[in-house]
Amino acid sequence: MTVKNKKLNMKDKYQYLTRDMSWEPSYQSKKDIFPHEDFEGIKITDWDKWEDPFRLTMDSYWKYQAEKEKKLYAIFDAFAQNNGHQNITDARYVNALKLFISGISPLEYGAFQGYAKVGRQFSGAGARTACQMQAIDELRHVQTQMHAMSHYNKHFNGLHDASHMHDRVWFLSVPKSFFDDARSAGPFEFLTAISFSFEYVLTNLLFVPFMSGAAYNGDMATVTFGFSAQSDEARHMTLGLEVIKFILEQHEDNVPIVQHWIDKWFWRGFRLLSLVSMMMDYMLPNKVMSWKQAWEVYYEEAGGALFKDLARYGIRPPKYQDVANKAKDHISHQLWSTFYQYGHATNFHTWMPSEDEMAWLSEQYPDTFDQYYRPRFEHWQALQEKDERFYNNTLPQLCQVCQVPTLFTETDDPTTISHRSTEFEGERYHFCSDGCCDIFQYEPEKYVQAWLPVHQIYQGNCEGGDVETVVSKYYHIEIGKDNFEYLGSQDHQRWLALKGKKPLAGNKQDAA
Amino acid sequence: MSIEIKTNTVEPIRHTYSNIKRRFGDKPASRYQEASFDIEATTNFHYRPLWDPAHKLNDPTRTVIRMQDWHAVTDPRQFYYGAYVGNRAKMQEAAEHSYSFCDKRGLLTRLPESVQEDLLRLLVPLRHVEMGANMNNSSIAGDAIAGTMTQMHIYQAMDRLGMGQYLSRIALMLDGNTGTALDRSKGYWMDDPLWQPMRRLVEDTLVIKDWFELDLVQNLILDGHLYPLMYQHFEQWLADNNAENVSMLTEFMRDWYKESLRWIDSMLKTVISESPENAEQMQAWLQQWQPRVIEALRPLAEASVGIDALNEVSQQFAMRLKRIGLIQEGAAA
Numbered sequence: 001m002t003v004k005n006k007k008l009n010m011k012d013k014y015q016y017l018t019r020d021m022s023w024e025p026s027y028q029s030k031k032d033i034f035p036h037e038d039f040e041g042i043k044i045t046d047w048d049k050w051e052d053p054f055r056l057t058m059d060s061y062w063k064y065q066a067e068k069e070k071k072l073y074a075i076f077d078a079f080a081q082n083n084g085h086q087n088i089t090d091a092r093y094v095n096a097l098k099l100f101i102s103g104i105s106p107l108e109y110g111a112f113q114g115y116a117k118v119g120r121q122f123s124g125a126g127a128r129t130a131c132q133m134q135a136i137d138e139l140r141h142v143q144t145q146m147h148a149m150s151h152y153n154k155h156f157n158g159l160h161d162a163s164h165m166h167d168r169v170w171f172l173s174v175p176k177s178f179f180d181d182a183r184s185a186g187p188f189e190f191l192t193a194i195s196f197s198f199e200y201v202l203t204n205l206l207f208v209p210f211m212s213g214a215a216y217n218g219d220m221a222t223v224t225f226g227f228s229a230q231s232d233e234a235r236h237m238t239l240g241l242e243v244i245k246f247i248l249e250q251h252e253d254n255v256p257i258v259q260h261w262i263d264k265w266f267w268r269g270f271r272l273l274s275l276v277s278m279m280m281d282y283m284l285p286n287k288v289m290s291w292k293q294a295w296e297v298y299y300e301e302a303g304g305a306l307f308k309d310l311a312r313y314g315i316r317p318p319k320y321q322d323v324a325n326k327a328k329d330h331i332s333h334q335l336w337s338t339f340y341q342y343g344h345a346t347n348f349h350t351w352m353p354s355e356d357e358m359a360w361l362s363e364q365y366p367d368t369f370d371q372y373y374r375p376r377f378e379h380w381q382a383l384q385e386k387d388e389r390f391y392n393n394t395l396p397q398l399c400q401v402c403q404v405p406t407l408f409t410e411t412d413d414p415t416t417i418s419h420r421s422t423e424f425e426g427e428r429y430h431f432c433s434d435g436c437c438d439i440f441q442y443e444p445e446k447y448v449q450a451w452l453p454v455h456q457i458y459q460g461n462c463e464g465g466d467v468e469t470v471v472s473k474y475y476h477i478e479i480g481k482d483n484f485e486y487l488g489s490q491d492h493q494r495w496l497a498l499k500g501k502k503p504l505a506g507n508k509q510d511a512a
Numbered sequence: 513m514s515i516e517i518k519t520n521t522v523e524p525i526r527h528t529y530s531n532i533k534r535r536f537g538d539k540p541a542s543r544y545q546e547a548s549f550d551i552e553a554t555t556n557f558h559y560r561p562l563w564d565p566a567h568k569l570n571d572p573t574r575t576v577i578r579m580q581d582w583h584a585v586t587d588p589r590q591f592y593y594g595a596y597v598g599n600r601a602k603m604q605e606a607a608e609h610s611y612s613f614c615d616k617r618g619l620l621t622r623l624p625e626s627v628q629e630d631l632l633r634l635l636v637p638l639r640h641v642e643m644g645a646n647m648n649n650s651s652i653a654g655d656a657i658a659g660t661m662t663q664m665h666i667y668q669a670m671d672r673l674g675m676g677q678y679l680s681r682i683a684l685m686l687d688g689n690t691g692t693a694l695d696r697s698k699g700y701w702m703d704d705p706l707w708q709p710m711r712r713l714v715e716d717t718l719v720i721k722d723w724f725e726l727d728l729v730q731n732l733i734l735d736g737h738l739y740p741l742m743y744q745h746f747e748q749w750l751a752d753n754n755a756e757n758v759s760m761l762t763e764f765m766r767d768w769y770k771e772s773l774r775w776i777d778s779m780l781k782t783v784i785s786e787s788p789e790n791a792e793q794m795q796a797w798l799q800q801w802q803p804r805v806i807e808a809l810r811p812l813a814e815a816s817v818g819i820d821a822l823n824e825v826s827q828q829f830a831m832r833l834k835r836i837g838l839i840q841e842g843a844a845a
């Protein structure tokens with residue numbers, strides 16, 4: 001190291017307080033200490049070129065985070081003491097929280113584990129420190145989320161066994177397999193997948209809908225968590241951008257590998273977000289914005305600018321981006337329709353949107369809603385009024401990669417399912433799209449291992465010979481409490497009683 | 513006379529999450545419980561890790577130690593994230609006060625040059641040991657599974673980074689924030705024969721594959737000798753060399769070590785009492801690694817606090833082992 005007699009600037013001082021603590025080993029080989037850095041094909045010529053995405057020493061980390069926690073828990077306490085759950089717009093809203101706690105919170109713990117691992121795997125100490133701080137932030141997120149939801153769990157159904165359900169329930173293998181895919185990948189792919197694609201490119205399409213949804217619907221506990229996590233997320237985004245630039249600048253051979261990961265993780269992320277699209281458009285009694293708008297603002301505009309910026313590294317926008325852009329007119333309706341008919345096997349309720357909501361959907365989706373989706377809903381509404389609420393008793397075909405039922409349609413042909421299939425080593429595999437089919441063909445050995453919930457039910461591995469037994473015994477979904485239609489559910493009845501209204505007989509539409 | 517505000521009590525349908533209820537019954541649970549138990553994925557993993565195809569994700573066989581239920585290990589401090597950062601924020605506030613006091617009064621730069629050099633040679637290089645401990649604990653946090661276990665190790669990892677940063681700041685105070693003292697101090701770590709057995713030991717811990725073995729070597733054996741030697745006995749040495757003021761800069765480490773004994777000893781006791789096989793394995797690791805730790809510390813002790821201090825540390829460590837349920841065999845310095 002060169003001798004410096006000048007006072008250190010902020011950047012150099014921070015490097016002395018982090019990466020200078022590391023050293024070139026001589027008693028063990030570097031390869032044995034860091035055995036996972038090579039197999040992905042990424043070449044790192046100089047870890048010293050790593051720019052610290054943020055400069056937080058531990059003393060300031062403890063200090064700032066402690067201040068945030070103190071305020072957060074004061075509000076959680078006040079929320080519980082004053083029964084803040086009564087101030088939400090409508091009990092239907094809580095179904096978004098059921099989806100959140102069983103689908104998203106377990107991913108925060110997975111992220112904690114993943115970042116703790118890569119916080120050890122990299123030989124660059126600057127990158128390790130940044131990943132470790134993200135690891136402990138993610139631990140914060142899962143724990144504060146459990147605490148934020150704790151009071152709702154006491155007064156509403158469906159939130160009571162989140163991580164158990166995450167491992168087992170059919171639609172929760174969508175988020176679970178997403179994170180398993182990232183964590184079972186190597187450290188550079190993990191960072192490209194999670195820090196860049198997820199925490200940077202797509203985060204606003206996950207975080208904003210839930211947190212603004214909470215704000216628009218009187219849920220003080222969740223929105224307070226959101227506000228409190230904002231500065232954590234800002235750090236995580238900076239790491240995501242630094243990671244991608246660093247890898248791309250390190251070696252030109254890295255570019256095609258990273259491009260493939262961007263393609264893959266954009267598509268997997270987009271498929272995961274289809275769950276969020278239906279939440280935004282259907283589960284929030286007070287709407288924040290439509291999925292279509294959110295996609296335009298946060299992906300088409302912001303993502304467009306980002307990928308323009310990355311063009312100088314030889315990176316192009318993700319493959320099948322156009323398919324995703326066009327799907328914004330459809331996916332929330334397609335997803336809600338699916339969950340509506342499989343509502344007997346979910347830990348949350350579904351319902352038909354009210355007249356007002358359908359009018360809003362028509363307005364937001366002028367080219368598609370009235371033509372394709374309103375008639376479907378009116379048909380189901382009519383059945384419901386005849387006490388023939390529709391449940392589909394045949395389990396769906398799942399996509400081998402994203403594990404969403406193969407419900408998506410061809411671009412420009414919204415009445416045809418974009419089903420694909422291929423053969424690998426004598427076996428047939430099915431996909432929801434070209435995007436997922438490509439991902440499979442690049443790494444078939446990985447995706448043939450998938451634990452597809454529907455297949456596992458048919459193989460008899462889910463503790464039941466029929467769906468009802470699987471749902472109650474294996475999933476821990478309490479039949480008649482957690483699942484089925486919202487109208488007439490326990491949540492609905494309790495809510496009406498709370499608001500001084502009598503539960504209505506039958507299945508008439510009255511959600512407020 | 514006391515005033516009590518009447519509040520509207522609403523009857524809940526349950527008192528806590530089902531996973532907490534299965535363990536502790538249907539009653540209001542603590543923040544620590546809801547944050548720490550059964551929040552991890554345990555089954556139906558979709559793909560095998562490319563970096564370790566022999567194991568699954570969240571695979572309990574990444575250590576040879578077997579527990580019926582790793583949640584049997586709990587934290588006597590009841591630290592979940594918020595409690596952890598709250599506690600550390602207070603500790604860092606006290607440390608900040610001492611550091612700025614020392615800096616303002618020039619308490620370190622006023623020391624004789626030879627003593628300053630001794631600090632750079634004998635104390636500051638411990639920041640590299642801290643970096644090793646940081647890596648080892650982050651690794652354990654990524655390999656262990658149960659929330660009660662993993663969180664203690666990520667807190668431990670971040671603590672070690674923090675303490676490495678405090679040690680670094682001692683050098684920065686000496687060199688007037690130029691980094692020259694840090695460079696010199698690192699030279700000792702890399703080349704001075706005094707540090708080589710220790711540097712070798714730390715590098716060797718970085719390739720231990722079994723995470724519980726690593727836990728034992730790092731958090732019990734190495735720290736169990738290093739901290740008493742360098743943060744308790746070394747204080748006396750500082751006083752003998754008219755540098756007692758420095759000890760206010762290591763107060764954080766003493767408080768931290770005292771606190772860390774609580775969860776480490778409790779964890780080890782729980783794992784030992786699980787089965788004779790666990791106890792036997794841990795005893796074997798202890799016998800393998802403790803002599804190496806003593807060897808690594810010997811030159812440092814000889815150059816500073818003296819070999820008697822190391823002997824004393826070793827004797828105290830034997831008593832600690834006995835309380836935990838392990839036996840020290842002929843590992844005197």
